[in-house]
Amino acid sequence: MGTRVAKAVPKRTDPTTALLEAAKAMLRQRGYAGLSTRDVAQEAGVPLSQIHYHFGSKHGMIVALFEHLNAQLLDRQHAMFNDPSLKLSDQWDRACDYFDEDIASGYVRVLQELIAASWADAPVAEVIRAGIMGWIELLTDLARRAERSFGGLGPFTPADIATLVSHAFMGAESLYLLGLEQQGVPVRRALRRFGDLIRMAEGAAAAEHKRMT
Template identity: 70%
Template sequence: MARALAVKAETGTIVLEAAKKVLRENGYSKLSTRDVAAAAGVPLSQIHYHFGSKQGMLLALFEYLNSQLLDRQAALFGEATLKLSEQWDRACDYLDDDIASGYVRVLQELIAASWADAPVAKVIRAGIMGWLDLITGLARRAEREFGGLGPFSAEEVAALVANAFIGAESHYLLGLEKKGIPVRRALRRFGDLIRIAEGSSSTR
């Protein structure tokens, strides 16, 4: 029985990795379960067995990838030995990694699909709320360390940061960096502002 469950889980993971690859190459509108099955090297029936439908497969893909990245980010923000500016720098490194892995394309494709698909929107909202909760915790830490966040609450800072990263992802996929817009460089430069704030707080 344990062996059967392990095989089932392994097949599901193979399908999800194949779905990530196909989605990255073809986009949401052109993605088909038949193409995913071919990329995974499994019968089409396996996708219906594991996920029920194309939508079910894509939602499982998002949750599969998002949970991994939330765990990664929670570990980063939990590293007490790192300054906030160092954590920001690492988060920018992670953005580069997530673009390369295809996660950014998956997220942006599903955000677009969620505008007309309520079940997709429900899952995407829950996933993004997980990120907002993490960032809010980090903003509260900054609030304590810097003695305040100016006119902003921790929740407002978290909303701005989350939108900055999601917007940067969208602009990157639109090819604006190739047009000379410093999408990711601007995010990295924000780390310099954090370093200035760290320097100011240490002299108090």
């Protein structure tokens, strides 16, 4: 008799994750206004009642989607900015790489859709503000470390730098989604070139340190 080979049982995605992934896909395709809980449930392959069971409503599902994605990316960014093997310029380059990844994954579209929705939806706005503050606090801490490395940031405080950097990336998201890069606006190239400016500052700081020692 032949040996019976057991078939691998495919790992099933839990309903919460399936619904969040489906909501992300639908949000990218149709935007916040065109998002239907029925379509999300159909895309996820689960009954519509599962949305109400896990999230309570469309609003609850979208808030959960943003918090889920934002927490993942903040963890990723914290790990990168706390990697002692990377110089600040390397971290900036990596952040630009992540920007490209976040466009491809749909996170950028999700965030921008929810920012627009938050203008008329106070509960969504509260969640978006909290999420963005997580990024600003991360960048402020990074700017404080840069201040210690470079001996000052000119007229800027770490909070100023964090605000400007967050504006630069979120503004780049909007310009990219509007298609301005295709019309010759160097959206992502300009962000990457700022890394060259950081490298110049690192080189000047290293030269000054060598001179002093």
